[in-house]
Amino acid sequence: xxxxxxxxxxxxxxxxxxxxxxxxxxxxxxxxxxxxxxxxxxxxxxxxxxxxxxxxxxxxxxxxxxxxxxxxxxxxxxxxxxxxxxxxxxxxxxxxxxxxxxxxxxxxxxxxxxxxxxxxxxxxxxxxxxxxxxxxxxxxxxxxxxxxxxxxxxxxxxxxxxxxxxxxxxxxxxxxxxxxxxxxxxxxxxxxxxxxxxxxxxxxxxxxxxxxxxxxxxxxxxxxxxxxxxxxxxxxxxxxxxxxxxxxxxxxxxxxxxxxxxxxxxxxxxxxxxxxxxxxxxxxxxxxxxxxxxxxxxxxxxxxxxxxxxxxxxxxxxxxxxxxxxxxxxxxxxxxxxxxxxxxxxxxxxxxxxxxxxxxx
Amino acid sequence: xxxxxxxxxxxxxxxxxxxxxxxxxxxxxxxxxxxxxxxxxxxxxxxxxxxxxxxxxxxxxxxxxxxxxxxxxxxxxxxxxxxxxxxxxxxxxxxxxxxxxxxxxxxxxxxxxxxxxxxxxxxxxxxxxxxxxxxxxxxxxxxxxxxxxxxxxxxxxxxxxxxxxxxxxxxxxxxxxxxxxxxxxxxxxxxxxxxxxxxxxxxxxxxxxxxxxxxxxxxxxxxxxxxxxxxxxxxxxxxxxxxxxxxxxxxxxxxxxxxxxxxxxxxxxxxxxxxxxxxxxxxxxxxxxxxxxxxxxxxxxxxxxxxxxxxxxxxxxxxxxxxxxxxxxxxxxxxxxxxxxxxxxxxxxxxxxxxxxxxxx
Numbered sequence: 001x002x003x004x005x006x007x008x009x010x011x012x013x014x015x016x017x018x019x020x021x022x023x024x025x026x027x028x029x030x031x032x033x034x035x036x037x038x039x040x041x042x043x044x045x046x047x048x049x050x051x052x053x054x055x056x057x058x059x060x061x062x063x064x065x066x067x068x069x070x071x072x073x074x075x076x077x078x079x080x081x082x083x084x085x086x087x088x089x090x091x092x093x094x095x096x097x098x099x100x101x102x103x104x105x106x107x108x109x110x111x112x113x114x115x116x117x118x119x120x121x122x123x124x125x126x127x128x129x130x131x132x133x134x135x136x137x138x139x140x141x142x143x144x145x146x147x148x149x150x151x152x153x154x155x156x157x158x159x160x161x162x163x164x165x166x167x168x169x170x171x172x173x174x175x176x177x178x179x180x181x182x183x184x185x186x187x188x189x190x191x192x193x194x195x196x197x198x199x200x201x202x203x204x205x206x207x208x209x210x211x212x213x214x215x216x217x218x219x220x221x222x223x224x225x226x227x228x229x230x231x232x233x234x235x236x237x238x239x240x241x242x243x244x245x246x247x248x249x250x251x252x253x254x255x256x257x258x259x260x261x262x263x264x265x266x267x268x269x270x271x272x273x274x275x276x277x278x279x280x281x282x283x284x285x286x287x288x289x290x291x292x293x294x295x296x297x298x299x300x301x302x303x304x305x306x307x308x309x310x311x312x313x314x315x316x317x318x319x320x321x322x323x324x325x326x327x328x329x330x331x332x333x334x335x336x337x338x339x340x341x342x343x344x345x346x347x348x349x350x351x352x353x354x355x356x357x358x359x360x361x
Numbered sequence: 362x363x364x365x366x367x368x369x370x371x372x373x374x375x376x377x378x379x380x381x382x383x384x385x386x387x388x389x390x391x392x393x394x395x396x397x398x399x400x401x402x403x404x405x406x407x408x409x410x411x412x413x414x415x416x417x418x419x420x421x422x423x424x425x426x427x428x429x430x431x432x433x434x435x436x437x438x439x440x441x442x443x444x445x446x447x448x449x450x451x452x453x454x455x456x457x458x459x460x461x462x463x464x465x466x467x468x469x470x471x472x473x474x475x476x477x478x479x480x481x482x483x484x485x486x487x488x489x490x491x492x493x494x495x496x497x498x499x500x501x502x503x504x505x506x507x508x509x510x511x512x513x514x515x516x517x518x519x520x521x522x523x524x525x526x527x528x529x530x531x532x533x534x535x536x537x538x539x540x541x542x543x544x545x546x547x548x549x550x551x552x553x554x555x556x557x558x559x560x561x562x563x564x565x566x567x568x569x570x571x572x573x574x575x576x577x578x579x580x581x582x583x584x585x586x587x588x589x590x591x592x593x594x595x596x597x598x599x600x601x602x603x604x605x606x607x608x609x610x611x612x613x614x615x616x617x618x619x620x621x622x623x624x625x626x627x628x629x630x631x632x633x634x635x636x637x638x639x640x641x642x643x644x645x646x647x648x649x650x651x652x653x654x655x656x657x658x659x660x661x662x663x664x665x666x667x668x669x670x671x672x673x674x675x676x677x678x679x680x681x682x683x684x685x686x687x688x689x690x691x692x693x694x695x696x697x698x699x700x701x702x703x704x705x706x707x708x709x710x711x712x713x714x715x716x717x718x719x720x721x722x
Binding site: 022040288290295311314315323325340 | 374382400678679
């Protein structure tokens with residue numbers, strides 16, 4: 001089986017590392033000639049919306065999936081007509097647009113922050129009048145890792161906030177005071193079977209995920225899974241989907257979802273019986289889902305901006321290093337380290353040792 | 362770091378799958394243009410003893426290792442002079458020749474079967490007179506998976522036995538009545554640090570390994586590790602080395618060793634904190650060794666000759682499939698399946714389910 005992946009970043013690369021042992025081969029479409037997935041399959045260099053490249057990819061592969069959700073929905077629909085196993089065009093489309101995403105959450109009864117669309121400064125003023133402050137102004141499209149959003153704390157900041165996002169089509173969301181962010185890594189097979197990993201508890205800094213810890217037995221697990229299940233069913237989704245939730249005094253509030261494997265699920269490589277990458281591939285290929293149960297607790301720390309000394313990382317007992325083969329650049333995720341342990345104390349010590357290294361966490 | 366691997370089979374492929382996340386890249390030298398490691402790095406097609414290919418490989422890489430021990434020792438010594446981290450020429454040379462291997466075992470006090478060199482039919486007769494029957498006649502070189510050897514049970518069989526191995530330089534070994542075969546997966550770093558995995562207990566059929574089970578806490582562990590440690594020290598070996606032992610009524614008896622990662626250690630991918638592949642790469646690259654402790658018991662079943670139905674394998678709870686991308690052929694190892702479990706009962710059931718599939722075990 002040949003799997004086509006739109007996008008050739010680290011998610012595609014880790015997918016291939018999980019899929020090669022299943023007898024799969026990979027082809028990636030990415031505009032960057034040095035896209036890091038190239039080490040694990042054929043790299044086709046071209047734009048995500050170039051019809052001739054999409055056509056060439058469709059002719060080559062048995063199934064298509066994504067390491068990246070910002071692929072034009074029209075391209076995805078054109079592909080879906082040709083590669084029958086592709087089934088996530090709507091999920092991609094919805095996840096690309098915060099307004100559609102929040103609207104869908106509301107329609108299917110997934111709690112989310114109060115929100116209103118903002119297309120003009122007048123819209124912004126009326127949205128603030130309705131929702132109150134503080135609130136978060138976010139572009140509807142292409143925001144990630146804290147980009148394309150600004151927190152508004154007083155009415156004086158409306159004009160500068162509107163300017164900060166360049167007056168792009170936007171959404172105003174009520175600010176959600178939360179105790180922590182968790183995510184549900186969920187997977188649904190072609191036959192509708194679903195499975196869920198233990199919750200991830202996520203820590204961000206400067207808008208970038210730094211640390212995700214698996215939380216087997218977390219008290220919020222059942223409530224979170226119910227919400228994710230509702231989304232999987234509504235979208236008739238196939239593959240791994242990740243729902244990010246705020247845990248608040250009044251329960252779980254959905255922030256956003258990603259129709260793909262996700263950074264907060266990287267700990268599943270060492271910390272679960274089957275990784276999110278393998279399960280995504282099993283799902284989109286119509287294979288039975290793998291066991292999602294945990295192997296002791298695990299903590300994943302991102303490597304951002306600069307590479308730590310490999311020797312120092314590997315000297316930490318239980319550290320599993322994942323470098324993506326990407327050039328370091330400020331704010332760029334270039335790898336991660338996972339620590340898995342059956343002894344809680346050893347895990348905590350290892351995490352502290354890793355956090356002391358520059359670039360880690 | 363670029364790692365050069367002489368041989369591009371499944372061991373090289375699994376090495377690359379373990380090394381890519383450590384930030385390594387791979388180049389393989391193999392005479393087969395469709396060598397299966399090619400999916401995970403650059404494949405250089407050429408003979409193992411072609412000086413120009415070895416030269417091209419040496420110029421490209423930072424460290425060289427092997428997925429295959431039958432590389433001419435002269436080629437290895439020539440390479441060793443150029444790539445400083447290579448340190449196993451003697452180990453390869455010894456392991457290629459059963460007479461040198463047994464002689465070394467005897468010299469360093471590692472118990473082994475009685476043996477005698479056989480270069481002529483007259484040698485064979487006198488060896489049988491000394492050692493007795495039954496005994497095993499083996500070619501000194503190039504035997505594997507039960508090839509190049511014949512069991513002699515009566516003096517009538519000497520001539521036909523000698524013919525069966527084509528009169529090649531040989532060794533006669535006393536037949537060892539054993540209860541089981543175990544192997545020690547051992548690793549030694551450049552700094553002399555050593556580490557050992559739990560024992561593997563190995564089951565063969567038709568001379569081919571079919572099943573290897575990890576045996577954490579096995580009573581033979583300490584004795585087996587002591588023997589392996591003696592070998593590692595004597596050879597000043599760097600990397601993973603596997604010592605195969607017969608467990609007999611009078612203790613452990615060494616059969617042979619492999620100066621490389623080994624089929625009986627494939628269960629370490631899922632069953633140990635760090636796989637044999639990662640630890641071999643850490644060792645030859647001068648990085649700290651990873652934790653070799655087990656994660657619950659694990660059983661590995663080889664896939665030989667024909668590929669089982671992927672869906673049926675993956676439907677077995679806890680089954681981890683590893684296909685090598687090789688064409689099925691009778692007697693050819695084309696993949697393996699590992700089951701890891703924290704519950705003994707679940708493990709046993711999964712193994713039985715897998716053994717029921719054609720091609721498995």
